[in-house]
Amino acid sequence: MVDIHTHLLFGVDDGPKTVEESIEMIRDGMKLGFNEFYLTSHYNKGRFCNENYDENYKILQKKCEELKLGVKLHKGNEVYLDENIEKVLKEKKFNVIKRKFLLVEFSPLTPVSVGESCLKKVLKAGFVPILAHVERYGNFRGSDLVRLRKLGVKLQVNIGGEKPRHIVRLLKEGFIDFLGSDAHGVEKRGYTAGEELKYMKKMTTFNEIKEEDKGNEKKQPANGVFNSFFRSLLTGIKFGGDS
Template sequence: MIDIHCHILPSVDDGAKDIVQSIEMAKEAEKEGITAIIATPHHMNGTYENEKAAVEYDVNILNTQIKQAGINISIYAGQEVRLYGELLQDYENNKLLTVNHSTHMLVEFPSSSIPAFAEQLLFDMQLKGITPIIVHPERNAAIAEDPDRLYKLIKNGAFSQVTAASVNGKFGKKIKTLSVQLIEANLTHFIATDAHNTTSRGFGLAQAYSEIDSDYAAYFQENAEAILAGQYIQKEPPHHVARKRKFFGIF
């Protein structure tokens, strides 16, 4: 299995605190059957900044240490980029990373909202040859309130990635239900761990794949393999999430 979203780099964000925790995470991932991890530290989220050159340097160091520890996992470079106005300018200035130098970039919304400029920026990214992957949309309050907001972005060319812990029910029943709805409506295209440690924010990728229909699981795994290899990703036509109808009694 391939994990395209993970905070395994040491001492760069709210993920692994040090190299010891990074190695522990790698060991845990190997036990689960993960063979490749995209290291995606937070970037420009208001707290952390991890530019391309620094991430690539840290990935090289971590790969060396993982091999020395006898762990059969390869780490690749990426970022979890919070949407911001100068994103494309910084990309052109070689400060931003796509997923393993592919044409896909992980992008993050604030947890409570979708920025007013998001639709235009995601469109402009595609004009520059970057396909945005919206991470953990199931944990965004605006999308939970109205999944059609995600539908529009996916219809316009973006991809999305749900979190394994969401599918596994670790964030509660409502988020699990929404995750399944997004999967069944073809509004998401990857499952990844967003792992930060081996305790409160672990991997759970194998469990997530077992929780869903095997056809979806195979599709998501094929997509992860394709993005790592820099290949084209087949996208199924998206559908609207069925909303519960409200009935009002007349008294």
């Protein structure tokens, strides 16, 4: 099972400080059934800019191999969408998932029009945005999120915590593409949502399309269509993965 939204990489953002804590978090994730992790550290220009990312990634990867944990690690980032986004997209100093998918977020208070504009810029730049923890954006109704999805935006919900009614409905109706842990630490926002994970897995049902069908959103049924790439990511689980 794959976790596409984590802050497991030590010494890069507001996640773990040491490689030992990263390892402990990975072991906790394994207890829930995860064996593959995308290390989507925050990328926020002026605050978190992937300092030490590559070096610490290699250290963590080597440590996992030495301990024979049998897990797969992948690079990634959670890119913050704000007034700097055009410059950030132009510089391309962030890590992309599978060459084109980009985990993104914006402020929970972001107006719908502003958020949609930012996401369109990501799409225009040639990336497929995965909007992280959509349950957090208080100004976005279910219909707003469905509209974003029709534009080509993928939607991600965090596993733990109570969810607004419109998010529960979107889960049941198959509009949510991914679940993810958004794990930040061992004691704070860690892998403690086992029961929620079981519940959400029962709520979601997904169809699949081939990757060459991308862009045919109008032809897709409204119950969680996703690319064949996502199928390979989610082996053994029928759904896809805060700041």
